[in-house]
Amino acid sequence: MDQWWINGAPGRSLDISDRGLAFGDGLFETIAVRGHQPRFLELHLARLLDGSARLRLPPVDAVALERDLRQRAASITDGVLKLIVTRGPGPRGYALPPRPVPTVAIGLESRAAEPWRPIRARWCETIAGRSPATAGLKTLGRLEQVLARAEWSDDSAEEGLMVGEDGYLVGGTASNVFLVMRGELVTPAITAAGIRGIMRRVIMREALAAELPVVESRVARGDVADAAEIFVSNALTGIRPVAALGAQAWAVGPVTRQLAARLAKAGVGECAGSC
Amino acid sequence: MDQWWINGAPGRSLDISDRGLAFGDGLFETIAVRGHQPRFLELHLARLLDGSARLRLPPVDAVALERDLRQRAASITDGVLKLIVTRGPGPRGYALPPRPVPTVAIGLESRAAEPWRPIRARWCETIAGRSPATAGLKTLGRLEQVLARAEWSDDSAEEGLMVGEDGYLVGGTASNVFLVMRGELVTPAITAAGIRGIMRRVIMREALAAELPVVESRVARGDVADAAEIFVSNALTGIRPVAALGAQAWAVGPVTRQLAARLAKAGVGECAGSC
Numbered sequence: 001m002d003q004w005w006i007n008g009a010p011g012r013s014l015d016i017s018d019r020g021l022a023f024g025d026g027l028f029e030t031i032a033v034r035g036h037q038p039r040f041l042e043l044h045l046a047r048l049l050d051g052s053a054r055l056r057l058p059p060v061d062a063v064a065l066e067r068d069l070r071q072r073a074a075s076i077t078d079g080v081l082k083l084i085v086t087r088g089p090g091p092r093g094y095a096l097p098p099r100p101v102p103t104v105a106i107g108l109e110s111r112a113a114e115p116w117r118p119i120r121a122r123w124c125e126t127i128a129g130r131s132p133a134t135a136g137l138k139t140l141g142r143l144e145q146v147l148a149r150a151e152w153s154d155d156s157a158e159e160g161l162m163v164g165e166d167g168y169l170v171g172g173t174a175s176n177v178f179l180v181m182r183g184e185l186v187t188p189a190i191t192a193a194g195i196r197g198i199m200r201r202v203i204m205r206e207a208l209a210a211e212l213p214v215v216e217s218r219v220a221r222g223d224v225a226d227a228a229e230i231f232v233s234n235a236l237t238g239i240r241p242v243a244a245l246g247a248q249a250w251a252v253g254p255v256t257r258q259l260a261a262r263l264a265k266a267g268v269g270e271c272a273g274s275c
Numbered sequence: 276m277d278q279w280w281i282n283g284a285p286g287r288s289l290d291i292s293d294r295g296l297a298f299g300d301g302l303f304e305t306i307a308v309r310g311h312q313p314r315f316l317e318l319h320l321a322r323l324l325d326g327s328a329r330l331r332l333p334p335v336d337a338v339a340l341e342r343d344l345r346q347r348a349a350s351i352t353d354g355v356l357k358l359i360v361t362r363g364p365g366p367r368g369y370a371l372p373p374r375p376v377p378t379v380a381i382g383l384e385s386r387a388a389e390p391w392r393p394i395r396a397r398w399c400e401t402i403a404g405r406s407p408a409t410a411g412l413k414t415l416g417r418l419e420q421v422l423a424r425a426e427w428s429d430d431s432a433e434e435g436l437m438v439g440e441d442g443y444l445v446g447g448t449a450s451n452v453f454l455v456m457r458g459e460l461v462t463p464a465i466t467a468a469g470i471r472g473i474m475r476r477v478i479m480r481e482a483l484a485a486e487l488p489v490v491e492s493r494v495a496r497g498d499v500a501d502a503a504e505i506f507v508s509n510a511l512t513g514i515r516p517v518a519a520l521g522a523q524a525w526a527v528g529p530v531t532r533q534l535a536a537r538l539a540k541a542g543v544g545e546c547a548g549s550c
Contacts, residue, residue: 001292001367004291004292006291011291012290012291012292013288013289013290013291014288014289014290014291014293014296015287015288015289016279016281016286016287016288016289016359016380016382017276017279017287017382018289018296019421020296021289021293021295021296021359021361021415022303022359022415022417023415023416023417023418023420023421024299024415024416024417024418025417025418025421028297030367055418055421055422056422056425080367082367084291084296084297086296087421092276092305092355092357092382092384093424093449094417094420094421094423094424094448094449095424095425095428096421096424096425096428105291107291107292107367109367126408127406127407127408129404129405129406129407129408129409129467130404130405130406130440131402131404131405131406131419132402132404132440133401133402133404133418133419133422134404134418134419134422139416139418140296140297140298140299140416140418141298141299141414141415141416141417141418142297142298142299142300142369142416143298143299143300143330143408143409143414143415143416144406144408144409145298145369146294146298146300146362146369146371147330147331147408147409148369149369149370149371150331150370150371153370153371165405165407165467173369174368174369192404192440
């Protein structure tokens with residue numbers, strides 16, 4: 001990131017005793033900035049507050065946080081806001097500090113939005129674990145995604161898909177996955193693994209508005225080959241069709257195009273290239 | 276901690292872009308200091324290097340690290356060394372930085388060793404998840420333990436026991452668990468959940484030396500009540516007998532006493548009070 005603010009003050013220095021570092025005791029959000037505005041900010045803040053409640057993090061001033069995020073975003077045209085909220089510094093040991101003071105860090109990076117493009121994906125060997133206590137949340141503990149993404153370093157693929165021990169699809173290393181199967185839009189249910197992505201939520205909303213049946217269910221790795229269409233989603237890129245996965249190839253299908261067109265109208269300009 | 280050194284220099288300031296904070300992309304060790312010496316340092320360093328290899332962390336200078344840890348420990352009589360090793364600062368995103376420079380943080384705290392004492396334990400509702408990719412390692416992602424330890428804040432219990440989704444025992448929030456069942460020493464196998472504790476390893480070594488059968492296996496929560504003895508282990512406290520778990524009570528048994536006596540001779544002075 002080009003700039004950071006920690007608890008409101010410009011700087012890059014975190015207290016080494018912060019529980020975000022010690023235990024992954026916190027959450028983060030990665031928010032697209034488009035036209036000086038943080039995109040889907042209300043949804044990001046709602047997920048953060050929901051997660052904070054689930055983790056019993058000390059309360060943050062949501063009004064001030066929203067104001068700060070809008071103010072930071074205003075200084076760039078397009079880019080990324082990264083928000084980290086932790087339980088703050090604390091003594092050694094897992095027990096909650098008696099009076100925790102949260103750490104709120106905001107990072108800002110100017111970067112052009114990436115254009116619409118189909119991608120190549122691959123299967124990862126790193127297993128996506130199960131954590132019912134934290135599933136759905138964007139916690140600071142993302143080591144499995146790091147290990148999965150480290151499985152390749154060339155440009156042979158833009159995303160890797162992860163399955164659980166049971167062989168069922170969980171998601172991409174940095175994305176949610178959608179499939180079109182038997183006329184329905186199918187995405188893995190997030191019960192014990194995976195992140196409830198903001199773009200995932202927007203896509204499901206748009207699909208429902210388009211009267212397209214949406215199913216959250218279990219998808220076996222072996223069934224992915226049967227999908228008529230497949231795409232991944234991420235807050236920074238919107239929809240990206242999967243053009244190839246292993247030896248299999250897909251053309252960009254009509255459902256993907258329909259949803260991308262709707263997203264483009266809903267503010268995800270990256271998807272405009274699909275039309 | 277009373278003092279910190281980051282990459283060799285005294286200080287408390289971590290770069291906010293450190294991947295240890297961003298993704299839990301690192302490991303830690305908590306090492307007891309007894310009589311100015313870091314206890315079982317070789318075992319801690321071996322676990323750290325094994326974990327670093329599994330996570331493909333950039334290499335640390337193990338000789339310099341051991342020297343530093345011994346030097347820091349020498350300045351206090353009894354206490355705790357905390358060692359954190361991360362993949363270092365990096366740009367946004369899970370992909371490994373091309374030339375990562377690890378962050379090595381050492382914390383030091385002076386504190387008297389805690390005396391031998393039986394403890395009360397409780398069952399935690401927070402489920403211990405499964406992560407085959409990181410199981411056994413003391414990674415920086417410990418949010419489940421934080422949530423489990425947050426289930427109580429009074430002094431009704433000193434430790435909480437966690438089970439997986441399958442109802443099988445994983446361990447304590449900050450300890451491994453041992454049971455004496457049918458004349459054998461039983462501890463949960465660490466395949467997809469739990470940490471391979473250093474004290475766990477020392478206890479297993481001592482049990483084998485005492486010709487006590489040691490079994491790593493699955494232990495259903497419901498079978499714990501059948502244990503003749505039960506104790507927890509931790510690098511900072513050695514063995515602690517569980518005197519009560521829910522409504523059930525145990526006296527300190529002969530196997531626990533035998534192992535505690537062996538540990539006391541092996542340098543775990545906290546266990547001397549068992550005799």
